[in-house]
Amino acid sequence: MSTRGNPINNKPTIKDVARLCGVSTQTISRVLNKRPDVSPETRERVLEVINQLGYQPSALARSLIQQRSYTLGIIIAGLKYAGISLTLNGIAEQADQEGYSLLIKELPSFDVSDVQPVIRSLMAHQVEAIIYAAPECGNNWRNVQSQCPRPCPPMVFLKGNPYSDFSTISIDNFMGAYLATRHLLDQGCHHIAHISGPMDWWEAIEREKGWHAALEDAKLPPEDRQCALGNWSSSSGERAFYSLLESYPEVDGVFAGNDQMALSVLYVAAKKKIKIPEQLAVVGFDDLSESPYYSPSLTTIRQDLRMLGTMAVKKAIEMVNEPVVTGDSLSDTIVIKPQLIVRESSLFGRTL
Amino acid sequence: MSTRGNPINNKPTIKDVARLCGVSTQTISRVLNKRPDVSPETRERVLEVINQLGYQPSALARSLIQQRSYTLGIIIAGLKYAGISLTLNGIAEQADQEGYSLLIKELPSFDVSDVQPVIRSLMAHQVEAIIYAAPECGNNWRNVQSQCPRPCPPMVFLKGNPYSDFSTISIDNFMGAYLATRHLLDQGCHHIAHISGPMDWWEAIEREKGWHAALEDAKLPPEDRQCALGNWSSSSGERAFYSLLESYPEVDGVFAGNDQMALSVLYVAAKKKIKIPEQLAVVGFDDLSESPYYSPSLTTIRQDLRMLGTMAVKKAIEMVNEPVVTGDSLSDTIVIKPQLIVRESSLFGRTL
DNA sequence: TTGAAAGCGCTAACAT
DNA sequence: ATGTTAGCGCTTTCAA
Numbered sequence: 116m117s118t119r120g121n122p123i124n125n126k127p128t129i130k131d132v133a134r135l136c137g138v139s140t141q142t143i144s145r146v147l148n149k150r151p152d153v154s155p156e157t158r159e160r161v162l163e164v165i166n167q168l169g170y171q172p173s174a175l176a177r178s179l180i181q182q183r184s185y186t187l188g189i190i191i192a193g194l195k196y197a198g199i200s201l202t203l204n205g206i207a208e209q210a211d212q213e214g215y216s217l218l219i220k221e222l223p224s225f226d227v228s229d230v231q232p233v234i235r236s237l238m239a240h241q242v243e244a245i246i247y248a249a250p251e252c253g254n255n256w257r258n259v260q261s262q263c264p265r266p267c268p269p270m271v272f273l274k275g276n277p278y279s280d281f282s283t284i285s286i287d288n289f290m291g292a293y294l295a296t297r298h299l300l301d302q303g304c305h306h307i308a309h310i311s312g313p314m315d316w317w318e319a320i321e322r323e324k325g326w327h328a329a330l331e332d333a334k335l336p337p338e339d340r341q342c343a344l345g346n347w348s349s350s351s352g353e354r355a356f357y358s359l360l361e362s363y364p365e366v367d368g369v370f371a372g373n374d375q376m377a378l379s380v381l382y383v384a385a386k387k388k389i390k391i392p393e394q395l396a397v398v399g400f401d402d403l404s405e406s407p408y409y410s411p412s413l414t415t416i417r418q419d420l421r422m423l424g425t426m427a428v429k430k431a432i433e434m435v436n437e438p439v440v441t442g443d444s445l446s447d448t449i450v451i452k453p454q455l456i457v458r459e460s461s462l463f464g465r466t467l
Numbered sequence: 468m469s470t471r472g473n474p475i476n477n478k479p480t481i482k483d484v485a486r487l488c489g490v491s492t493q494t495i496s497r498v499l500n501k502r503p504d505v506s507p508e509t510r511e512r513v514l515e516v517i518n519q520l521g522y523q524p525s526a527l528a529r530s531l532i533q534q535r536s537y538t539l540g541i542i543i544a545g546l547k548y549a550g551i552s553l554t555l556n557g558i559a560e561q562a563d564q565e566g567y568s569l570l571i572k573e574l575p576s577f578d579v580s581d582v583q584p585v586i587r588s589l590m591a592h593q594v595e596a597i598i599y600a601a602p603e604c605g606n607n608w609r610n611v612q613s614q615c616p617r618p619c620p621p622m623v624f625l626k627g628n629p630y631s632d633f634s635t636i637s638i639d640n641f642m643g644a645y646l647a648t649r650h651l652l653d654q655g656c657h658h659i660a661h662i663s664g665p666m667d668w669w670e671a672i673e674r675e676k677g678w679h680a681a682l683e684d685a686k687l688p689p690e691d692r693q694c695a696l697g698n699w700s701s702s703s704g705e706r707a708f709y710s711l712l713e714s715y716p717e718v719d720g721v722f723a724g725n726d727q728m729a730l731s732v733l734y735v736a737a738k739k740k741i742k743i744p745e746q747l748a749v750v751g752f753d754d755l756s757e758s759p760y761y762s763p764s765l766t767t768i769r770q771d772l773r774m775l776g777t778m779a780v781k782k783a784i785e786m787v788n789e790p791v792v793t794g795d796s797l798s799d800t801i802v803i804k805p806q807l808i809v810r811e812s813s814l815f816g817r818t819l
Numbered sequence: 820t821t822g823a824a825a826g827c828g829c830t831a832a833c834a835t
Numbered sequence: 836a837t838g839t840t841a842g843c844g845c846t847t848t849c850a851a
Contacts, residue, residue, distance in 0.1 A: 174591035174845035200552035207573035221559035239526035528828035
C-alpha cells in the first residue's frame with residue numbers, strides 16, 4: 116500500500132502541494148523561487164497550502180538538480196583544546212548570515228596523513244568549498260593538497276604559512292612573538308626564555324622565530340638552553356618551566372607559546388616563591404577569556420580567532436562565486452595582526 | 468555543448484563509470500553497495516575504472532532515493548564559552564565512527580524564541596535525527612518542542628531537566644553541587660556562600676538547589692545574602708564575590724557555579740590577601756583543563772562533557788533505527804554522575 | 820500565466 | 836550475473 120499523498124504519515128512533497136492546489140508542480144516551484152510569472156491569486160493559494168501542510172522543500176533534491184548545495188565543508192582538529200571553538204563560532208555565524216549550511220568533520224589528530232576519506236565524504240555531499248581549519252603542522256597541509264581528488268572544490272586554509280599558491284588566512288605569529296619579547300625587554304628583562312609549542316607546528320616555529328629575532332635585534336642572541344619545549348598543554352608547560360629553571364637559572368622573563376603554558380609558569384612560580392613580575396615577568400599568547408583573572412593577571416598576545424572564522428567563510432564563498440581563476444590572485448593570502456595586551460604578570464613595580 | 472562524459476571538466480557520475488566499463492549503471496551500483504551478485508571479473512574491472520576516474524558516488528542522490536541521509540543535525544549555542552566544544556568533540560568522534568555526517572547550526576543565543584528556521588533547515592537536509600545541545604534555559608526546550616513541524620525527526624536534548632516525555636541526557640548538577648558543598652562542610656567550613664549562574668538556566672538552578680540542600684542537611688540553612696548571581700563569566704564572578712564579601716563577610720567557603728567564576732574568587736582573594744584555603748576554601752564546577760594550574764589549584768566538580776556527546780550520538784542513532792515507538796521508554800532519560808576533584812583550594816592545612 | 824517532458828545521480832523492483 | 840524501467844523531489848526548457 117502506498118502512503119503517497121498522505122500528508123499525515125509522510126513529509127509532504129511538492130507534488131502534494133500541487134495536487135491540493137490543483138496546479139502543476141512547476142507552478143509551486145515558481146512560487147517557491149519567487150518567480151514573477153505567477154498570478155497573484157495562484158501564488159496566494161499556493162502559499163496558503165504550503166503553510167497549512169508545513170511543506171518544506173527538500174534541500175537535497177534542489178542541490179541535486181541545481182548542482183549547488185549551499186553547503187560548506189569544515190575540517191577541524193583538536194576541539195578539546197581552546198581556540199578552535201572561537202573560530203567555529205565565527206564560521207557558523209557568517210555561514211548562517213550568508214545562507215550556507217555547515218558540514219563539519221573533526222580529524223582524530225592534527226597531523227593526519229590520510230585525509231582522503233574526509234575530503235571525499237565532504238565532496239560526496241557536494242560542498243561548494245572546504246575550509247581546512249586545522250593549523251599547519253608536519254605535512255598536513257601538503258598532504259591535503261596532494262590527496263585532494265580533482266576536480267576539487269575551492270579550499271581555504273587557516274593558521275599556517277601564507278603560501279602564495281593557495282588561499283590562506285593566518286595570524287602573524289612572528290609579529291606577536293616579537294611584540295611579546297620586545298615588551299619583556301622594554302620592561303628591563305635581560306634573560307628572556309621561551310617555552311615553545313611542538314616544533315613541527317608552523318605556529319610554534321613562528322613564535323620561536325619572533326622571540327629569537329627580538330632578542331637578536333636587542334643584541335642578546337639566545338642560546339639553546341633558553342628555550343624549552345612544550346606541547347601547548349599546561350602540564351607540558353609546567354615540565355618545560357622546571358627544566359628552564361635548571362638550564363637557565365638567571366631567567367628573568369618568560370615568553371610562553373600560549374596562555375595555558377604561561378599559566379603553569381605562574382603556578383610553579385607561586386610554589387617556588389618566585390615573585391611575578393618582580394623577579395620574573397611572564398607573557399603568554401592567545402588571550403584566553405580567563406587570562407585577565409590568573410594570579411597575577413596575564414600579559415599576552417591577543418589573536419582574533421573569531422574573525423579568522425568570519426573571514427574564512429567570506430573568502431570561501433567569494434571563491435565559489437568567482438569566475439574560473441587562472442593563477443590565484445595574491446589577495447588570496449590574508450594575514451591578521453595580533454595585539455599585545457599588557458597586564459600584571461609583566462609590569463615591574465608599576466601599576467596598570 | 469554538453470560536457471557530459473568528459474571526466475576532465477566534470478565530476479564523473481555512475482554513468483561515466485558504466486560507459487567506460489561497458490556495463491549498465493545497475494552493475495556499478497551493485498559493486499558500490501558490495502552486493503554479492505556480480506561476477507568477480509566485472510567487479511574488478513569496475514573497481515579499477517572507479518579508481519582511475521576518482522569516482523565518488525553522490526551522497527545527495529543516494530540520500531534522495533534511499534530516503535536516508537546518514538546525517539545528524541546538531542544545534543549548539545555559546546561556542547565562545549568553554550564546554551560545548553568538548554561535547555562537540557564527543558559527538559564528532561562518535562558520528563564519524565558510525566558513518567554519520569554532521570550538519571551543525573549555532574544559535575545566536577542560548578534562549579532563542581524562534582528556532583523554526585533552524586529546525587526547518589536541518590529537516591530540509593533530511594537529517595535523520597537532531598541533537599539539541601544547547602542547555603535548557605528559559606523556555607528554549609519547550610519552544611523547540613512546540614515549534615518543531617511534524618513529522619519531526621527524533622530529537623535528543625542535552626543538559627537540562629530529565630523530562631520523561633522525550634529523550635534527554637544530562638549531568639546530575641544537583642548531586643555535583645551537593646558533593647561540592649558537603650566537601651566544604653567536611654573541611655570545616657561553616658559559612659558557605661554560593662556564586663550561581665543565571666537563574667533561568669536549569670543547570671544554575673540545580674546547582675543552587677544542591678548547595679541549598681547540603682546546607683540544610685547540615686542544619687545550616689542558607690540565607691539569601693549567602694548567594695550571589697553571576698552569568699558564568701569570570702568578570703561576573705568577580706563582581707559576585709565582591710558583593711558576597713559585603714553581604715556575608717563571615718564567609719569561609721565558596722561554591723562557585725563554574726570554574727571561571729571560581730577563578731575570579733581566587734583572583735580577588737589574592738588581591739585582598741585572603742588566604743586560600745586557610746581563610747577561604749573554594750570549589751568550582753566543570754574541571755577545565757587549566758584548573759589544576761590555577762593558584763592555588765582548584766577543587767572542582769568534573770563532568771564528562773565529551774561522553775555526553777558520545778552518548779547523544781549513540782542515542783540518536785538508536786532512535787533512528789528503533790521501530791516506531793508508541794510511548795517513549797523510560798530509558799530515554801540518561802543522567803550522568805559528576806565527580807568531586809579535590810585540589811589545594813579547599814584543603815585546610817593538609818597536603819594532597 | 821501555466822503545463823508537459825526531461826533529467827540531476829542514484830537505487831529498488833522486476834525482468835532476463 | 837546483468838539489464839531495463841521507474842522514480843526519489845525538485846528545476847529547467849520548451850510549448851501552449
